[in-house]
Amino acid sequence: MSTYANYPTGEPVVDTKAPEGPVGERWDKRRFEAKLVNPANRRKHTVIVVGTGLAGGSAGATLAEQGYHVVQFCYQDSPRRAHSIAAQGGINAAKNYRNDGDSVHRLFYDTVKGGDFRARESNVHRLAQISVEIIDQCVAQGVPFAREYGGLLDTRSFGGVQVSRTFYARGQTGQQLLLGAYQALSRQIAAGNVEMHPRTEMLDLIVVDGKARGIVARDLVTGRVDTYFADAVVLASGGYGNVFYLSTNAMNSNATAIWRAHRRGAYFANPCFTQIHPTCIPRTGDHQSKLTLMSESLRNDGRIWVPKAKGDDRPANRIPEDERDYYLERIYPSFGNLVPRDIASRAAKNVCDEGRGVGPGGQGVYLDFADAIERMGRKAVEAKYGNLFDMYQRITDEDPYQVPMRIYPAVHYTMGGLWVDYDLQTTVPGLFAIGEANFSDHGANRLGASALMQGLADGYFVLPATINDYLARHPHHDEIDAEHPVVQEVLAETGDRLNLLLAVDGDRTPDSFHREVGELMWEFCGMARTDSGLRKALERIPQIREEFWRRIKVPGTGEEFNQSLEKANRVVDYLELAELMCLDALHRAESCGGHFREESQTPDGEAARRDDEFGYAAAWEFTGTGDAPVLHKEDLVFEYVHPTQRSYA
Amino acid sequence: MKLTLRVWRQKNADAEGAMSTYQVDRISSDMSFLEMLDTLNEELILNGEDPVAFDHDCREGICGACSLVINGDAHGPERTTTCQLHMRSFEDGDTIDIEPWRASAFPVIKDLVVDRSAFDRIIQAGGYVTAPTGAAPEAHATPVPKPDADFAFEHAECIGCGACVAACPNGAAMLFTSAKVNHLNVLPQGAPERETRVLDMVGQMDAEGFGGCTLAGECATACPKGIPLVSITGMNKEWLRATRKAGKR
Numbered sequence: 001m002s003t004y005a006n007y008p009t010g011e012p013v014v015d016t017k018a019p020e021g022p023v024g025e026r027w028d029k030r031r032f033e034a035k036l037v038n039p040a041n042r043r044k045h046t047v048i049v050v051g052t053g054l055a056g057g058s059a060g061a062t063l064a065e066q067g068y069h070v071v072q073f074c075y076q077d078s079p080r081r082a083h084s085i086a087a088q089g090g091i092n093a094a095k096n097y098r099n100d101g102d103s104v105h106r107l108f109y110d111t112v113k114g115g116d117f118r119a120r121e122s123n124v125h126r127l128a129q130i131s132v133e134i135i136d137q138c139v140a141q142g143v144p145f146a147r148e149y150g151g152l153l154d155t156r157s158f159g160g161v162q163v164s165r166t167f168y169a170r171g172q173t174g175q176q177l178l179l180g181a182y183q184a185l186s187r188q189i190a191a192g193n194v195e196m197h198p199r200t201e202m203l204d205l206i207v208v209d210g211k212a213r214g215i216v217a218r219d220l221v222t223g224r225v226d227t228y229f230a231d232a233v234v235l236a237s238g239g240y241g242n243v244f245y246l247s248t249n250a251m252n253s254n255a256t257a258i259w260r261a262h263r264r265g266a267y268f269a270n271p272c273f274t275q276i277h278p279t280c281i282p283r284t285g286d287h288q289s290k291l292t293l294m295s296e297s298l299r300n301d302g303r304i305w306v307p308k309a310k311g312d313d314r315p316a317n318r319i320p321e322d323e324r325d326y327y328l329e330r331i332y333p334s335f336g337n338l339v340p341r342d343i344a345s346r347a348a349k350n351v352c353d354e355g356r357g358v359g360p361g362g363q364g365v366y367l368d369f370a371d372a373i374e375r376m377g378r379k380a381v382e383a384k385y386g387n388l389f390d391m392y393q394r395i396t397d398e399d400p401y402q403v404p405m406r407i408y409p410a411v412h413y414t415m416g417g418l419w420v421d422y423d424l425q426t427t428v429p430g431l432f433a434i435g436e437a438n439f440s441d442h443g444a445n446r447l448g449a450s451a452l453m454q455g456l457a458d459g460y461f462v463l464p465a466t467i468n469d470y471l472a473r474h475p476h477h478d479e480i481d482a483e484h485p486v487v488q489e490v491l492a493e494t495g496d497r498l499n500l501l502l503a504v505d506g507d508r509t510p511d512s513f514h515r516e517v518g519e520l521m522w523e524f525c526g527m528a529r530t531d532s533g534l535r536k537a538l539e540r541i542p543q544i545r546e547e548f549w550r551r552i553k554v555p556g557t558g559e560e561f562n563q564s565l566e567k568a569n570r571v572v573d574y575l576e577l578a579e580l581m582c583l584d585a586l587h588r589a590e591s592c593g594g595h596f597r598e599e600s601q602t603p604d605g606e607a608a609r610r611d612d613e614f615g616y617a618a619a620w621e622f623t624g625t626g627d628a629p630v631l632h633k634e635d636l637v638f639e640y641v642h643p644t645q646r647s648y649a
Numbered sequence: 650m651k652l653t654l655r656v657w658r659q660k661n662a663d664a665e666g667a668m669s670t671y672q673v674d675r676i677s678s679d680m681s682f683l684e685m686l687d688t689l690n691e692e693l694i695l696n697g698e699d700p701v702a703f704d705h706d707c708r709e710g711i712c713g714a715c716s717l718v719i720n721g722d723a724h725g726p727e728r729t730t731t732c733q734l735h736m737r738s739f740e741d742g743d744t745i746d747i748e749p750w751r752a753s754a755f756p757v758i759k760d761l762v763v764d765r766s767a768f769d770r771i772i773q774a775g776g777y778v779t780a781p782t783g784a785a786p787e788a789h790a791t792p793v794p795k796p797d798a799d800f801a802f803e804h805a806e807c808i809g810c811g812a813c814v815a816a817c818p819n820g821a822a823m824l825f826t827s828a829k830v831n832h833l834n835v836l837p838q839g840a841p842e843r844e845t846r847v848l849d850m851v852g853q854m855d856a857e858g859f860g861g862c863t864l865a866g867e868c869a870t871a872c873p874k875g876i877p878l879v880s881i882t883g884m885n886k887e888w889l890r891a892t893r894k895a896g897k898r
Contacts, residue, residue: 058782061782062781062782065781065782076706076712076714077704077714077764077765077766078713078765078766078768078769078809079769080713080769080772080809081706081707081712081713081714081809083706083707083712085707085711085712086707086709086711086712095788097789133783133785135788136785136786136787136788137780137782137783137785139785139788139791139838140778140780140784140785140786140838141777141778141780141838142777142778142780142801142832142833142836142838142839144798144801144802144805144832144836145798146798146802147792147793147795147798148795149795150792151792151793151794151795151798152789152792153788153789169802169805170802172711172806175711175806175808176802176805179805182772183772183776183777183778184777184780184782186769186772186773186776186777187773187777187779189769189773190773190774198766198769221758248709250706250707250708250712251705251706251707251708252706253706284677284679284680285677285679285680287677287679287680287684287687287688288684289681289683289684289687289708290708292708292709293709391709391710391733394710394727394729394733394735395681395733395735397735397737460782460783461782461783464782507695509691509694509695511687511691512691553694553695553697554694555693555694555697555698555699555700556699560660560661560759561661561702561758561759561762563700563702564694564700
């Protein structure tokens with residue numbers, strides 16, 4: 001631990017791809033300056049895409065439409081099941097259909113501010129520009145967005161903004177957008193332009209002569225570990241929220257693809273920027289395997305409150321109005337229940353820490369629709385949120401039309417990820433990262449309905465424009481020989497790791513280790529972090545890792561469908577990534593967005609940034625398991641949105 | 650709760666399968682059905698036995714991965730996905746039968762895991778709108794009447810889990826296929842490919858070895874997303890229309 005925390009600081013990392021000039025012209029300029037690949041030459045290029053969520057699915061489809069040969073992977077049995085499918089609330093776009101003062105610049109401004117001034121201006125502006133094209137694209141694909149009686153698209157409000165720019169498809173926006181991308185991808189699979197490998201998981205990256213040239217992947221049905229080669233590799237494998245064991249991520253969402261890429265040279269940026277979503281269903285006991293999100297859109301009409309008095313255990317409807325504390329409306333009168341996620345989560349934690357939480361263990365707050373039902377009528381509430389209410393009732397056995405929902409924050413999204421430049425290229429040439437897998441657009445806190453926007457912006461529009469430049473500059477790669485010593489080495493390392501997992505034959509299951517490291521992270525690297533807590537975690541993680549390799553038990557063999565082996569191999573990577581997250585959180589002795597250091601707060605308990613010292617993105621270079629990584633700083637320059645203390649009061 | 654589980658165990662696609670009996674104890678009624686199976690698997694691993702393989706991922710009822718036949722019903726006794734089923738739907742002391750989807754077009758991979766790639770191939774045959782990236786007109790250029798948009802959405806809700814096939818006495822995939830046909834064919838964006846879509850998707854569905862439809866209606870009863878049985882009627886109309894039109898050409 002003492003050595004790990006004594007990290008050296010290396011050369012700054014610089015984004016060389018973002019053009020100079022007015023921020024609104026940079027994307028046009030970059031697209032013009034980027035080299036193109038002649039359409040006839042595109043089919044000679046193979047691009048590997050790992051993941052089929054909004055980013056991967058849209059990228060695979062679009063690259064194939066452009067004429068590239070795409071080889072695509074997902075661990076699920078079908079590309080349609082990627083976890084983007086679970087996104088409920090909506091997708092932002094600066095269409096200004098409401099004539100309510102929205103614009104590209106306002107979406108840009110809201111996103112930089114919402115991210116607490118830890119994102120790159122040029123990237124965020126591009127995202128806001130592209131947002132309008134995404135809606136057009138999805139409508140053309142037949143995505144059934146909610147519409148008004150005149151046949152035009154409906155929108156709603158989301159946290160952290162004061163305009164109505166969120167497009168949605170009831171509470172299943174992610175599902176509908178993903179099916180749009182999946183269907184576009186399916187068209188390309190049928191056309192023979194995409195070679196799809198479902199139930200196949202990337203286990204390592206192949207880097208030859210300093211360039212990403214392929215991956216090692218395991219067929220989850222037969223257990224066969226194989227190599228796949230390409231001229232460029234795109235990681236669209238999602239975030240790493242499952243480090244915490246309990247999160248709203250899918251059970252099998254994992255960090256292996258990005259962590260293995262990090263081990264092969266890709267810098268990992270801002271790993272401590274994780275988002276705790278304020279509105280999730282509280283856990284019921286130790287058996288809990290995952291947490292379920294209740295869409296943030298519920299905060300449009302639901303009112304959040306706890307009893308004013310500590311330990312008030314009367315049922316909600318017996319607590320009179322003047323004994324309730326609608327704390328968000330009280331503390332943040334102008335944004336009320338629609339403050340950004342990090343602020344809403346922390347406020348919930350604070351009232352629960354004060355002993356005013358509700359439900360089992362006092363780990364919950366009320367989200368109450370009584371006023372909305374009275375104002376709009378039950379039918380209107382049903383039309384807007386029906387499926388969410390049903391889901392809540394199924395899980396909790398309580399009827400939210402009758403009693404207020406109980407909610408509590410849970411790990412939901414990771415803003416950190418592989419460091420990428422304006423072209424979305426990592427520090428390994430030829431390796432790109434898109435969607436939640438990269439760190440680029442959300443700074444220290446992501447606004448609601450912006451993940452879908454970023455995933456699709458990266459996949460449909462950004463990557464297909466920027467990857468040309470790389471492929472054009474590296475036109476005729478030699479065929480990679482499967483017997484190449486580097487390839488053989490990566491393959492052997494993967495095989496050895498799997499064999500070792502099977503050979504230990506200890507007395508603890510993969511889940512027991514995952515749960516242990518997850519609980520540690522939630523306690524010390526969760527909603528509030530301290531120097532001493534993080535140091536404790538950094539001391540404990542290597543011990544868990546050591547114990548893992550002594551006591552892990554994985555039944556069966558590697559040459560078969562073996563879900564325990566899959567799980568154990570993912571836990572190996574969590575046990576390393578967790579350490580980097582804690583180090584990043586320890587080194588960033590400021591509070592910003594989702595990263596709240598107790599030592600750095602304003603007198604009224606809000607996150608206090610320290611721009612002079614920490615106005616940078618922290619990109620970490622791997623040096624070895626348990627060895628201190630090297631910190632590379634990317635200075636963030638704000639020319640258009642000047643950093644201020646965020647105020648939602 | 651204390652339960653007796655009778656679970657289908659099958660080592661791989663080629664092996665013979667059989668029901669095996671397990672006892673589980675200390676099951677809380679707040680657990681989800683899959684968390685109950687997690688509990689069983691943790692015990693099996695520690696006893697050095699092979700845990701029960703089953704597909705699952707989001708555990709929020711939306712990805713469509715989970716796929717268990719519970720006491721003879723696809724997704725069990727409640728109208729929901731397996732992952733959203735909770736143990737409060739069962740009684741202490743119950744014996745519960747757990748089997749994979751049973752359909753010749755969904756071969757078993759291991760234990761409770763089946764191969765549903767036939768569904769992907771049905772979508773690949775025509776379950777899309779040809780709209781290459783970048784070629785889209787402004788979203789408001791074509792208003793869509795709200796009833797049509799709502800109709801499209803209700804069919805687009807299909808999660809591709811395959812419960813309809815598992816529930817059907819004929820192993821038919823009509824409800825799955827019709828949901829996508831109805832979703833896209835009602836929209837103006839889907840209109841240009843309206844005929845080829847239904848003909849190609851139905852053709853692929855037949856080629857995959859799904860059974861014929863006798864309108865038994867089990868599919869719509871098992872569907873966790875409530876895709877209505879009339880969806881099939883809608884597809885038949887589309888198919889007839891397309892067939893006639895093709896005949897005239």
